[in-house]
Amino acid sequence: MGGGNIGGAPSLPLPILALVAVLLAVPMILALKSVQGYPARFVILAIWLRYIMSAFHEITFAPVVAGLSLNALGSVAIAGIGLLLVAPRHFLLKPLMPVYALILLSLISAAANDGLFTALNAAVKHIYFMVLMIAVYRALLENGGARFFAPLLWAFAPLLVFQLLSIGLGAVKASEFDGSSSYIGGYNHEATFSIAMATFFLVACFAVTLQRVIQLLLFAVLLGGIILANYRTTMLAVLPLAAIQVVSSTMFSFVREQRVILAIILSLLTLMGIAVLAGFSAERFNDLAVFFGDPGQYIKPQAEFSFDERRLLSGRLYIWSGYLYAWLDGSTLNHLIGFGPDSWEELFKVYPHNTIVAYLYELGWAGVFLLIIFWISMAKLAMRAPVEDRATLIFAHLSFLFMNLSTMAMWQIEGVIFYAILCGFSLFRKVETGAIRSQLKPSLRPV
Numbered sequence: 114m115g116g117g118n119i120g121g122a123p124s125l126p127l128p129i130l131a132l133v134a135v136l137l138a139v140p141m142i143l144a145l146k147s148v149q150g151y152p153a154r155f156v157i158l159a160i161w162l163r164y165i166m167s168a169f170h171e172i173t174f175a176p177v178v179a180g181l182s183l184n185a186l187g188s189v190a191i192a193g194i195g196l197l198l199v200a201p202r203h204f205l206l207k208p209l210m211p212v213y214a215l216i217l218l219s220l221i222s223a224a225a226n227d228g229l230f231t232a233l234n235a236a237v238k239h240i241y242f243m244v245l246m247i248a249v250y251r252a253l254l255e256n257g258g259a260r261f262f263a264p265l266l267w268a269f270a271p272l273l274v275f276q277l278l279s280i281g282l283g284a285v286k287a288s289e290f291d292g293s294s295s296y297i298g299g300y301n302h303e304a305t306f307s308i309a310m311a312t313f314f315l316v317a318c319f320a321v322t323l324q325r326v327i328q329l330l331l332f333a334v335l336l337g338g339i340i341l342a343n344y345r346t347t348m349l350a351v352l353p354l355a356a357i358q359v360v361s362s363t364m365f366s367f368v369r370e371q372r373v374i375l376a377i378i379l380s381l382l383t384l385m386g387i388a389v390l391a392g393f394s395a396e397r398f399n400d401l402a403v404f405f406g407d408p409g410q411y412i413k414p415q416a417e418f419s420f421d422e423r424r425l426l427s428g429r430l431y432i433w434s435g436y437l438y439a440w441l442d443g444s445t446l447n448h449l450i451g452f453g454p455d456s457w458e459e460l461f462k463v464y465p466h467n468t469i470v471a472y473l474y475e476l477g478w479a480g481v482f483l484l485i486i487f488w489i490s491m492a493k494l495a496m497r498a499p500v501e502d503r504a505t506l507i508f509a510h511l512s513f514l515f516m517n518l519s520t521m522a523m524w525q526i527e528g529v530i531f532y533a534i535l536c537g538f539s540l541f542r543k544v545e546t547g548a549i550r551s552q553l554k555p556s557l558r559p560v
Contacts, residue, residue, distance in 0.1 A: 123284050124171045125275065125299035133278065134165050137271050144267040151198050153252035153261055156245065159191045160268040160530055164309060167527075168275055170301040185234075188526055192237050195244025203247045208494060208540065211487035212239050215476075218483060219454045222476050225446065226453035235454040242529045249537025250544075258545070262320035266331075269313040272306070275299055276338055295343040304520050305527045307347035310339045311512070312531040314351060318358055318505055319538055332358065345427070346519040350512045357508040414438050429466050429519065436465050436474045451477035464524065468517035471524065484523075488514065491536045498542035506542065509535050 124130070141161045145154045166173045166184055173183040181189075216232075216239050223232035252261050275298030279285070286295045286303060297306035314335045317328060332355070339351055411422065411430045415438070423431040439460065443452065454475050457465060465471040472480040488510075495506035513522060513532055522528025 140267045144264040150255040152248040164271045192240040208490045222450040245533035246537040253541040296341040303344040307342040307344035308527040350515040451475045468523045494539035494543045
């Protein structure tokens with residue numbers, strides 16, 4: 114299979130897909146047997162199933178029932194099964210309160226605009242996040258912390274296998290704007306595939322029970338895979354997480370007095386790595402220099418954009434302008450609660466490519482406020498984690514935030530999976546730290 118596909122990536126041949134999917138089920142089943150408890154097995158199976166179904170996108174993306182695709186129905190099924198598996202008390206966790214507020218706001222905004230049915234998609238994704246996050250947390254409790262992440266890696270095996278097949282078969286997707294090539298394993302779009310690969314990298318960071326050589330080799334392979342996927346947002350977003358892995362794994366080998374100097378050296382090396390990456394993809398990154406040269410000039414209506422400005426940053430500035438000015442033209446009620454979930458589909462051909470812009474348009478100022486509260490509440494969990502994991506967790510939250518500024522990780526199930534794993538582990542490490550501290554406190558009872 115050769116050539117590029119402008120609108121969407123060419124799928125791998127169906128017989129090959131089916132055969133490889135069956136073969137990939139073997140290590141997945143072994144992974145299920147190596148963990149304890151239904152939550153751990155649910156997480157592994159749910160993630161593996163998502164990546165397998167997405168590889169068959171020519172079949173699973175087509176509407177089959179009430180306008181819903183097989184992929185969408187699969188997400189609804191996973192969310193429903195998760196609701197049955199998760200203990201009700203875990204839905205009362207304090208960090209999840211902003212999620213309930215977002216679901217309620219989605220219902221209110223939908224009712225005030227086009228009807229409650231439009232909020233279904235948003236509600237399912239929020240529930241999907243909650244059940245997966247809680248399941249990750251329970252899996253970690255029941256499997257002894259980080260030991261759960263090594264078996265979880267097998268859920269991501271389809272990504273690497275299908276990407277290697279796409280390279281061998283010449284199944285390449287060409288960018289809509291600059292003609293650059295993306296090897297994404299026959300998946301539909303480089304955005305979702307690269308976020309899934311970034312999730313793979315995240316889990317590898319947490320899989321500390323792996324032999325160090327194997328973990329470093331996996332890091333290198335996954336970074337190479339993300340570069341081959343050639344999605345600029347994810348390439349940049351994963352760099353801080355990759356850099357902190359180098360820093361954290363090296364610094365603790367040195368005495369405290371030497372760590373500051375080492376941190377400076379490693380920071381310089383990281384900057385050099387960014388420069389090298391930019392050099393390899395100069396055309397992909399030159400737009401950033403143009404934008405940051407004078408970002409204020411791009412705050413204007415779409416009609417005032419020149420042809421070159423419309424293409425800058427893969428058209429993102431032009432896209433954001435359309436949404437922002439459409440929101441400004443709305444009523445006071447629209448400014449407060451937006452035009453309703455997924456309402457962009459009625460007016461725009463392209464999704465917003467920025468989670469904050471999307472929430473502003475769909476849920477108004479109230480949605481942006483709750484979104485930021487949600488992100489902050491989850492980041493606070495990472496800040497209370499043990500020192501050995503704190504930096505990795507904080508940088509992972511920053512990576513996710515960056516993804517949402519140039520694409521919509523919160524809108525894609527692949528991004529929801531990334532965030533659920535990250536938040537589930539952040540919660541686990543925060544709770545674990547609190548339990549240790551409580552044990553260390555001197556007893557207040559009289560002797």
